[in-house]
Amino acid sequence: MKILAFAEQRNNKFKKSSFEVVRTARTIADQTDGEVIALVIGDQVQTIASELGGYGAQRVLAVQQPKLEKYSSTAYSKIIAEVLKKEQGSVVLLSATAMGKDCAPRVAVKLDAGMGSDCIVLKVEGENIIATRPVYGGKALADIKINSAVKVFTLRPNVFPAGISSGTAVRVEVVDIPLIDSDFTSLAVETIQASGKLDVAEADIIVSGGRGLKAAENFKMIEDLAGAIGGAVGASRAVVDAGWRPHSEQVGQTGKTVSPSLYVAVAISGAIQHLAGMSSSKYIVAINKDKDAPIFQTADYGIIADAFEIVPALTQEIKKLLGK
Amino acid sequence: MKLAVCINHVPDTAAKITIAADGKNIDKTGITFVLNPYDEIAVEECLRLKEKNSGEVIAISLGGDAHKETLRKALAMGVDKAVLLKDDSPRDSFSVSRALADYLKEISPDAIFFGKQSVDSDDAAVGTMVAEMLGLPSVSVAVRLEIANGTAIAEREIEGGKEKVQATLPAVITAQKGLNEPRYPSLKGIMAAKSKPIEEKVPAATQPKIEVIALRKPPSKSAGKIVGTDSSAVSELVRLLHEEAKVI
Ligand SMILES: Cc1cc2nc3c(=O)[nH]c(=O)nc-3n(C[C@H](O)[C@H](O)[C@H](O)COP(=O)(O)OP(=O)(O)OC[C@H]3O[C@@H](n4cnc5c(N)ncnc54)[C@H](O)[C@@H]3O)c2cc1C
Numbered sequence: 001m002k003i004l005a006f007a008e009q010r011n012n013k014f015k016k017s018s019f020e021v022v023r024t025a026r027t028i029a030d031q032t033d034g035e036v037i038a039l040v041i042g043d044q045v046q047t048i049a050s051e052l053g054g055y056g057a058q059r060v061l062a063v064q065q066p067k068l069e070k071y072s073s074t075a076y077s078k079i080i081a082e083v084l085k086k087e088q089g090s091v092v093l094l095s096a097t098a099m100g101k102d103c104a105p106r107v108a109v110k111l112d113a114g115m116g117s118d119c120i121v122l123k124v125e126g127e128n129i130i131a132t133r134p135v136y137g138g139k140a141l142a143d144i145k146i147n148s149a150v151k152v153f154t155l156r157p158n159v160f161p162a163g164i165s166s167g168t169a170v171r172v173e174v175v176d177i178p179l180i181d182s183d184f185t186s187l188a189v190e191t192i193q194a195s196g197k198l199d200v201a202e203a204d205i206i207v208s209g210g211r212g213l214k215a216a217e218n219f220k221m222i223e224d225l226a227g228a229i230g231g232a233v234g235a236s237r238a239v240v241d242a243g244w245r246p247h248s249e250q251v252g253q254t255g256k257t258v259s260p261s262l263y264v265a266v267a268i269s270g271a272i273q274h275l276a277g278m279s280s281s282k283y284i285v286a287i288n289k290d291k292d293a294p295i296f297q298t299a300d301y302g303i304i305a306d307a308f309e310i311v312p313a314l315t316q317e318i319k320k321l322l323g324k
Numbered sequence: 325m326k327l328a329v330c331i332n333h334v335p336d337t338a339a340k341i342t343i344a345a346d347g348k349n350i351d352k353t354g355i356t357f358v359l360n361p362y363d364e365i366a367v368e369e370c371l372r373l374k375e376k377n378s379g380e381v382i383a384i385s386l387g388g389d390a391h392k393e394t395l396r397k398a399l400a401m402g403v404d405k406a407v408l409l410k411d412d413s414p415r416d417s418f419s420v421s422r423a424l425a426d427y428l429k430e431i432s433p434d435a436i437f438f439g440k441q442s443v444d445s446d447d448a449a450v451g452t453m454v455a456e457m458l459g460l461p462s463v464s465v466a467v468r469l470e471i472a473n474g475t476a477i478a479e480r481e482i483e484g485g486k487e488k489v490q491a492t493l494p495a496v497i498t499a500q501k502g503l504n505e506p507r508y509p510s511l512k513g514i515m516a517a518k519s520k521p522i523e524e525k526v527p528a529a530t531q532p533k534i535e536v537i538a539l540r541k542p543p544s545k546s547a548g549k550i551v552g553t554d555s556s557a558v559s560e561l562v563r564l565l566h567e568e569a570k571v572i
Pocket residue numbers: 209210211212213235236237238239250251252253254255256266267268269270271272273274277287288289290293305306307308337361
């Protein structure tokens with residue numbers, strides 16, 4: 001299969017999930033005697049693009065111009081679809097990030113392609129790919145097959161291995177896709193960055209707090225623990241609804257879906273809607289004073305005790321371990 | 325302003341999901357279906373825009389007769405008109421989008437609202453697919469929206485921040501939690517909704533591009549280890565995380 005891997009960048013930096021996409025394309029290509037073409041879109045992205053060779057791209061294409069510095073749903077999707085047609089590829093892979101999720105549906109329509117969203121497994125079966133994706137908030141898994149000629153998949157970040165770069169640099173081909181003003185009808189005009197904070201959706205370790213913390217100011221100890229362990233702060237909906245934490249930190253069915261290596265749930269009961277967002281975490285730690293809290297059913301390690309006692313002690317112990 | 329909002333009828337987020345005997349669908353027995361939570365936010369946004377700028381709000385749902393219940397909820401919240409695109413056949417995001425796009429083209433609204441995601445199939449695709457089919461700009465996952473002088477300025481959530489997106493009307497917006505707090509239907513609204521007509525249309529049949537081969541429960545996790553019941557457990561927990569799980 002000829003696979004087009006869209007490697008997302010922001011501020012001329014790749015996300016880890018971009019490498020995951022290229023590497024996954026490589027894995028599929030290896031099993032189908034195929035080829036991986038990585039595509040980077042932006043302004044002056046040529047210099048960073050060559051790095052993708054290290055993750056298994058045989059060819060790397062860059063489509064660049066100043067107007068593409070900021071994301072445009074309409075323009076980016078046009079470029080991806082045009083490149084796929086030009087290259088006569090049959091599969092497009094994107095990451096299920098804010099950008100990928102916004103762009104992929106347009107790409108699918110332009111290519112008259114079926115789309116598998118937020119996949120967690122891609123398996124080659126004969127001439128086709130069987131994708132597994134969580135549905136009903138992760139309460140079930142669907143194995144799906146796409147029956148159109150071209151297939152679009154978005155991959156849940158943090159699930160597919162990116163591997164380590166082999167260091168192979170590939171010569172970048174700068175490709176010209178003519179764009180006109182009407183290709184930019186949806187355009188990001190400004191990025192409002194939340195002061196360099198690590199986003200829960202991208203974090204490898206998350207420490208989340210729930211209603212049992214009783215007040216917004218008590219999240220200080222959650223921030224301290226997250227800081228010590230190098231993680232991001234998450235929250236249950238109860239806490240977000242109370243206005244203690246911003247919605248961007250909410251984990252769950254109506255918040256973010258996360259799959260970090262470690263998820264620490266502090267004073268969170270483990271409601272089904274919360275579990276929907278975090279049950280695919282590799283390791284789950286629960287700290288709750290109620291031994292019957294449902295979170296203990298999902299947790300790998302639990303401590304049944306008062307969070308106000310445990311969390312500061314845990315922060316100290318981790319600092320000791322990490323020599324901070 | 326003519327505002328359209330597409331709404332889906334989905335299992336309540338608290339529902340226990342069991343797999344039907346065919347191994348491809350869910351067993352619907354005993355499941356309560358509700359207006360998709362994100363679509364509730366989309367309905368609310370339309371109502372607020374109407375209250376500010378006057379105009380009309382049309383709610384559209386594609387599905388079987390059961391979807392009327394969800395359309396009634398939207399009527400009870402205050403939408404002016406409800407349309408059922410009546411079709412019971414299995415559909416994927418693409419074929420749902422096609423049917424909605426066909427109808428929306430007929431009524432050509434100034435702005436079309438969706439939820440960011442339907443909490444059944446969870447694709448988060450339909451809004452943006454419809455926009456593409458209609459050749460319209462779109463903003464997905466909007467947490468803030470201002471519409472003035474024929475332009476929508478919206479903020480959408482991205483990793484670690486927000487992105488301000490500009491789109492000229494007519495445009496598609498998909499609603500994320502945080503955009504507004506949806507109202508509860510008033511008793512008067514609920515009563516009035518009961519007697520309001522629901523227009524029915526039959527959409528063209530479209531072949532889905534996605535085939536569900538199997539639906540299964542995720543591997544169940546056995547309950548983990550209780551490390552302790554007081555702060556003396558902390559050092560053991562850190563040891564386990566470091567040596568057994570190797571995550572720190
Ligand atoms: C449509 C819909 C969508 C939803 N989406 C989400 C979602 O995306 N994310 C989400 O999280 N929820 C969601 N919910 C809400 C969900 O049902 C729960 O209400 C919510 O998760 C509860 O949050 P909590 O665990 O923080 O609070 P609670 O359920 O109140 O739990 C607090 C916990 O803290 C413990 N505790 C109290 N004091 C201490 C202490 N001193 N030390 C240790 N433990 C203590 C208690 O034992 C309890 O287990 C949704 C609900 C609906 C209806």
